[in-house]
Amino acid sequence: MREAPRARTPDDEAPLALKKPKKKAAGIPAITSSAMHGLTKMGVRKTVKTLRMVNQKEGFDCPGCAWPDPEHRTAFEFCENGAKAVADEAMKAKVNPRFFEEHSVQMLSAMSDHELNSMGRLSHPVILEEGSSHYAEISWEDAFARIANHLKAAPSPDNAVFYTSGRTSNEAAFLYQAFVRAYGTNNLPDCSNMCHESSGKALGQTIGIGKGTVSLEDFNHADVIMVIGQNPGTNHPRMLTALRDAKECGAKIIHVNPLYEAGLNRFKHPQEYMKGRMKTTTLADIHLPVRIGGDAALIRGLIKIQDALGAVNTDFIDSKSLGYDAMIENARATDWPTIIADSGLTRAEIQEAGELLANSKATIACWAMGLTQHRNGVAVIQEVVNLLLMNGHIGKPGAGLCPVRGHSNVQGDRTVGIWEAPTEAFLERMQDGLGFELPTAHGYDVVNAIHAMRNGDVNVFFCMGGNFVSATPDTDEVARAIGNVDLTVQVSTKLNRSHLITGKTAIILPCLGRTELDVQASGEQFVTVENSMGQVHRSRGGLAPCSPALRSESWIVAYLADQTLGNKHLNWLELVNDYDAIRDLMAISLAGFEDYNKRVRQPHGFALPNPPRDSQSFSTPSKKAHFTTHSLPDIAVKEGQYVLMTLRSHDQYNTTIYGLHDRYRGVHGHRRVLFMNAQDMVERGWKTRQQVNITSHFQGEERHARDWLVVPYEIPRGNLAAYFPEANCLVPLDSTADFSNTPTSKWIVCTLSTDESSLREEE
Ligand SMILES: Nc1nc2c(c(=O)[nH]1)N[C@H]1C(S)=C(S)[C@@H](COP(=O)(O)OP(=O)(O)OC[C@H]3O[C@@H](n4cnc5c(=O)[nH]c(N)nc54)[C@H](O)[C@@H]3O)O[C@H]1N2
Ligand SMILES: Nc1nc2c(c(=O)[nH]1)N[C@H]1C(S)=C(S)[C@@H](COP(=O)(O)OP(=O)(O)OC[C@H]3O[C@@H](n4cnc5c(=O)[nH]c(N)nc54)[C@H](O)[C@@H]3O)O[C@H]1N2
Numbered sequence: 001m002r003e004a005p006r007a008r009t010p011d012d013e014a015p016l017a018l019k020k021p022k023k024k025a026a027g028i029p030a031i032t033s034s035a036m037h038g039l040t041k042m043g044v045r046k047t048v049k050t051l052r053m054v055n056q057k058e059g060f061d062c063p064g065c066a067w068p069d070p071e072h073r074t075a076f077e078f079c080e081n082g083a084k085a086v087a088d089e090a091m092k093a094k095v096n097p098r099f100f101e102e103h104s105v106q107m108l109s110a111m112s113d114h115e116l117n118s119m120g121r122l123s124h125p126v127i128l129e130e131g132s133s134h135y136a137e138i139s140w141e142d143a144f145a146r147i148a149n150h151l152k153a154a155p156s157p158d159n160a161v162f163y164t165s166g167r168t169s170n171e172a173a174f175l176y177q178a179f180v181r182a183y184g185t186n187n188l189p190d191c192s193n194m195c196h197e198s199s200g201k202a203l204g205q206t207i208g209i210g211k212g213t214v215s216l217e218d219f220n221h222a223d224v225i226m227v228i229g230q231n232p233g234t235n236h237p238r239m240l241t242a243l244r245d246a247k248e249c250g251a252k253i254i255h256v257n258p259l260y261e262a263g264l265n266r267f268k269h270p271q272e273y274m275k276g277r278m279k280t281t282t283l284a285d286i287h288l289p290v291r292i293g294g295d296a297a298l299i300r301g302l303i304k305i306q307d308a309l310g311a312v313n314t315d316f317i318d319s320k321s322l323g324y325d326a327m328i329e330n331a332r333a334t335d336w337p338t339i340i341a342d343s344g345l346t347r348a349e350i351q352e353a354g355e356l357l358a359n360s361k362a363t364i365a366c367w368a369m370g371l372t373q374h375r376n377g378v379a380v381i382q383e384v385v386n387l388l389l390m391n392g393h394i395g396k397p398g399a400g401l402c403p404v405r406g407h408s409n410v411q412g413d414r415t416v417g418i419w420e421a422p423t424e425a426f427l428e429r430m431q432d433g434l435g436f437e438l439p440t441a442h443g444y445d446v447v448n449a450i451h452a453m454r455n456g457d458v459n460v461f462f463c464m465g466g467n468f469v470s471a472t473p474d475t476d477e478v479a480r481a482i483g484n485v486d487l488t489v490q491v492s493t494k495l496n497r498s499h500l501i502t503g504k505t506a507i508i509l510p511c512l513g514r515t516e517l518d519v520q521a522s523g524e525q526f527v528t529v530e531n532s533m534g535q536v537h538r539s540r541g542g543l544a545p546c547s548p549a550l551r552s553e554s555w556i557v558a559y560l561a562d563q564t565l566g567n568k569h570l571n572w573l574e575l576v577n578d579y580d581a582i583r584d585l586m587a588i589s590l591a592g593f594e595d596y597n598k599r600v601r602q603p604h605g606f607a608l609p610n611p612p613r614d615s616q617s618f619s620t621p622s623k624k625a626h627f628t629t630h631s632l633p634d635i636a637v638k639e640g641q642y643v644l645m646t647l648r649s650h651d652q653y654n655t656t657i658y659g660l661h662d663r664y665r666g667v668h669g670h671r672r673v674l675f676m677n678a679q680d681m682v683e684r685g686w687k688t689r690q691q692v693n694i695t696s697h698f699q700g701e702e703r704h705a706r707d708w709l710v711v712p713y714e715i716p717r718g719n720l721a722a723y724f725p726e727a728n729c730l731v732p733l734d735s736t737a738d739f740s741n742t743p744t745s746k747w748i749v750c751t752l753s754t755d756e757s758s759l760r761e762e763e
């Protein structure tokens, strides 16, 4: 029997080096950093060739984030971190069958995430047989036969779960959900469940569509742009260009974040830097260093100020909305001392921001994980909706709601059916198009899928991309749950911990990435994706695949479907010969996709219908926008407890660790660091690099993680920050947001100690 591999990531060997946090983003270091990542991984010629294809009309969509492309593109339309994502996918090294002969699963599990990723691209299908210590090569045919047999043997279709990460193309995702539903289940959890699910829920209930309402052009017409709980300098660097342009058009920016993230201080556009323009732009006019979880109180304060200053659009409220009176009464009843205490801000700071908003004719509110990954994730986003609606800042130029999505096609995947809780209307339309009956019972989301695995209710767990073990909360618990599954399958490009922490039998199916040519029976194919602003467009890879054994995600779905179900539902193999056939099926199965093949061939693709943005209309049952009334969350913690948020460093893409430099925050070489307020450190008598153990507390349970190095940082008192995924073992599985069930990765109540005896259960 093989020994159980470690689920938690081991540390890298390098020592911790600290520099002063940066006050400026991008510029020359960004250029050298992107070039270095490309050059070391791909070589010079491939680097130039590849980067020239990113986000061009005839090129591929950047596999980095979901930020939209401008209409007028430069020759290099990518950012530092997009370049890293591309280099990482287009790297030369290969994880082939020989590599697996030489490395047991146990050996691989001793590698850090950074090392695992650097081993190279996966080149062949491989299988880890029950009880075996090494993966071994398997043919595509045999792999599909094994998976199909397991699927057919499951007691019911609901005993299989099909996860999706957010890089999957619209075509592959559509075919995948059609297969999963033809097989008989809605068990389609996705990364969105851990990401913007709170945004989707909050917006669906209030404005009738679970997406944002702005286009990129709106940024040039905004008076005020709020950036709340988001770190664009690292995670959406091309957004900084949009913010810079907005400032040049006169906009003011309010940044709401416990941290002074460098990207929002001063910004030098890296590509203009190359052209010799040395200008820097100060982006944030006001920074509100809110306490973790204090946003609801802050926004309540901002609403009170709008009310007091009469900055209220009564026409909009009377004709287009419901629920204003209750909302405003509730805001009036919230007292200032509570708002100040909970937000951690002064009355003057809130007043200044409130006045800016009251004078704005067009406001955009952007947000990301700092709002969604909280217990009150849905409610706090609805407070943002209240703030904008009361001034009618929706469906007009320069104004609207802007959840900034993460994975490059996470929004598209949901649009085309990766959805564990589809509405009746969605299923009806899909059923009409596909021509066979679809299951209606809602399936598992991510957290419920883990519960089901824990209860022994999952026989097959199939993952279309992603790294489930490391991305989900409560690492040890998830590892135990996955161990109960008979067969786990990962469709992947790169090695990660989910290939090591597996079910009894495990299969890896290696797939083409965005950057690579996709050739099917009818010739070269392109795929389509939807960006964060609902624009659907083409993406075509241009590089030779890094191994001839790779297959596209669509091909993998079609062959698996054919093996499992035959062609009584659809002729899967014919569909995948020419992706136009998949798109023709999408056109009749999805609202807004009419004439799909023609419209995606337009130079910039096309915008999906968005009633609030297009016509200030709302597809809620009442046909009105809804103000909502919430009580403020209880954010008090006990004496001696801290609140920890988990976040991304500059050199990672979710669980993929590109390097060990969090350049803007000045942390180098080591990832097991704990950012802490300097006064809080003095209170404990701790110096920089003090080694501490963290214990998280939830409903009487404790979780432990040892040996973190404390780094003094400008962060509100009582707040802490650590990197994802190292800190995921501390996030309790059941600590999730109301209504969206999103893990509260930004709200982990914990205590710190240097005392060994406090650690009962060890790593
Ligand atoms: N290079 C790179 N790009 C990426 C990713 C990546 O890992 N690397 N990931 C992609 C994905 S999937 C996503 S979802 C996005 C994530 O993009 P972000 O949401 O920007 O990512 P996080 O690092 O989670 O940062 C959240 C920010 O919220 C702040 N924050 C935490 N708690 C609170 C709070 O209570 N209130 C407020 N106001 N702020 C708070 C943190 O200080 C931090 O600045 O990025 C996408 N793009
Ligand atoms: N504590 C904590 N946990 C979090 C978060 C947090 O802020 N804090 N953020 C959450 C968020 S916002 C998200 S979105 C999730 C991310 O969760 P996931 O999407 O599951 O994780 P990733 O790390 O993005 O997945 C990386 C893997 O995807 C595979 N891959 C890359 N490109 C492709 C491709 O084109 N096709 C296929 N098939 N595979 C590919 C590679 O093998 C790579 O190892 O994590 C969540 N977890």
Ligand SMILES: [Mo]
Pocket: 191, 194, 195, 196, 405, 406, 407
């Ligand atoms: Mo995400």
